Amino acid sequence: MLRTILLGPPGAGKGTQADRIVEKYNVPHISTGDIFRANIKNGTELGKKAQEYMNKGELVPDDLVVEIATDRLMQDDCKEHGFLLDGFPRTVYQAEKLDEFLAGQGLKLDTVIDLEVAEDVLMKRLTGRRVCKACGASYHIVNVPPKQEGICDKCGGELFQRADDNEETAKNRIDVYNNETAPLVDYYEKAGNIAKIDGAAPLEETFASIVSALGE
Secondary structure, eight states, X not given: OEEEEEEOOTXXXXXXXXXXXXXXXXXXXXXHHXXXXXXXXXXXXXXXXXXXXXXXXXXXXXXXXXXXHHHHHTSHHHHHHEEEEESOOOSXXXXXXXXXXXXXXXXXXXXXXXXXXXXHHHHHHHHSEEEETTTOOEEETTTBOOXXXXXXXXXOOBEXXXXXGSHHHHXXXXXXXXXXXXXXXXXXXXXXXXXXXXXXXXXXXHHHHHHHHTTO
């Protein structure tokens, strides 16, 4: 059983590594965005509360985020298999509340995984994505280039750069992470349960480092 958190800035490759962790350890992948969408779609009380803030364009308060996340962790699949948290906690306050919740259940976190990638590499990754206008297939001008520049391999459609993949937006996303979420790294360093992993290494190498850090 595994109970861990995946930290890392936008473009660090969390999605790819999360898929691999889930497959190897057979744990539920708990993404805050997915929990919010599920609660809103199902019309739960927590979902309705969250929707009120989102409708006003406001951030959902920490305590409500904690309530929604810990409610998910109480479900049978998490009790049976553990969890991989992605996108929660986002703040030190949320991390403290998660620790309190787990302690109340007689549980604690395993090693927290922090994917480290230099900002210039993140910028290349975030601004290099190209998407097909016709079929939605995704490419990367460096990592997964199309056979013919600007043309989709699958359907021959035109490739374009999404507005949220430009340099200004990418820089802003990284800055938000550094200001809001990076203090979590210090928090878990003090707790002595964080493993810093080179997220700029080749995918297989990064995953092997994660597996090693998790004790296998």
